[in-house]
Amino acid sequence: MGLFDRWKKKNEQAEQESRERLAFLEKLSSDTPIFTDHESDIQFQQEYEKELEESKNKIREGLRKTKDGFVSRIEQIVNSFTKIDEDFFDELEETLILSDIGAQTSAEICEELRDRVKKTGTTDPAEVKQILKDIISEILTGGNDLHLNSKPSVIMVIGVNGAGKTTTIGKMAARFRSNGKKVIVAAADTFRAAAIDQLNVWTDRAGVDIIKHSEGSDPAAVVFDAISAAKARGADIILCDTAGRLHNKKNLMEELKKIARIINRELPEACVETLLVLDATTGQNAVNQARLFSESADITGIVLTKLDGTAKGGIIIPIKNELNLPVKLIGVGEKIDDLQPFIPEAYVDALFE
Ligand SMILES: Nc1nc2c(ncn2[C@@H]2O[C@H](COP(=O)(O)OP(=O)(O)OP(=O)(O)O)[C@@H](O)[C@H]2O)c(=O)[nH]1
Ligand SMILES: [Mg+2]
Secondary structure, three states, X not given: OOHHHHHOOHHHHHHHHHHHHHHHHHHHXXXXXXXXXXXXXXXXXXXXXXXXXXXXXXXXXXXXXXXXXXXXXXXXXXXXXXXXXXXXXXXXXXXHHHHHHOHHHHHHHHHHHHHHHHHXXXXXXXXXXXXXXHHHHHHHOOOOOOOOOOOOEEEEEEOOOOOOHHHHHHHHHHHHHHOOOOEEEEEEOXXXXXXXXXXXXXXXXXXXXXXXXXXXXXXHHHHHHHHHHHHHHOOOEEEEEXXXXXXXXXXXXXXXXXXXXXXXXXXXXXXXXXEEEEEHHHOHHHHHHHHHHHHHOOOXXXXXXXXXXXXXXXXXXXXHHHHOOXXXXXXXXXXXXOEEEOOHHHHHHHHHO
């Protein structure tokens, strides 16, 4: 059981927990035949706490570069000023801009900070830092959970080439599977045969079904078949991989709309998440991509990948503030378990702790 449980509705969560607990106890009792309930409870709790701690460590480790970059600069400013005056705010705003927060959001954060500092009358740098942390946390909070309450639900994954779409699908498939969900993956990136093979490696690893056609076939037809298979097999979640594309390629954007139409036609009542995958290492460029993609796709959330390789993790803030697109997942490495639900408090804590 891990942090991904936040994804589920409360009642689903309870049901899921007991299923997982049962599976876990079954595993334990097959490993150790003599077992009392009390001992199993303790062991379950220990296992849970270990996983929670590992998850936090992954976020911490993934954000290390961002922390060393932007937060340490903010700390320097906060600690070097003895009074909180206009010079302080000017310097802070400049630092935020240099940290990929962008001019608009940096100005708004400083404005809000100025107001709150005035209201509280504080001159204590530690308190100012706490207020700043609160402001960032408030910007990031809201809409972070995936809505997957229908059976099946659909997650369509879109983005430019190399952003991390296929990898994210593989990681999600493994996560959902380990949470007891039946997953079907649609190989709707039919652009290259290698793309289908790459996805197949991930689905084998995750132990989930894949629906694929040959290279060059119609991606919408693959999705149609995946939906039929999901209905026939009683799947919980359909994950659609799509080919990387630039927002200015009109025919490719039309292709995405066609896939979306098929999903809406075949599963009119289903929960559909359209996740835009953005590579955090591209900084402000990722914000522009989000802006342009949202013009032709109904994006419901962002997956921010490669946070482990960059100091630019701050771009989460303008994406949410300026485009009102919530970050739902973060990629913190290339391995199957390097995907985390985005929990604003955990992100801000990892940055400022
Ligand atoms: N360090 C790191 N690497 C990642 C992460 N996510 C993806 N990658 C790497 O990024 C590269 C591209 O990932 P893919 O999943 O193939 O990207 P894609 O968006 O499917 O690419 P196309 O199908 O070509 O459009 C691979 O080498 C991945 O291992 C991450 O969170 N951290
Ligand atoms: Mg791909």
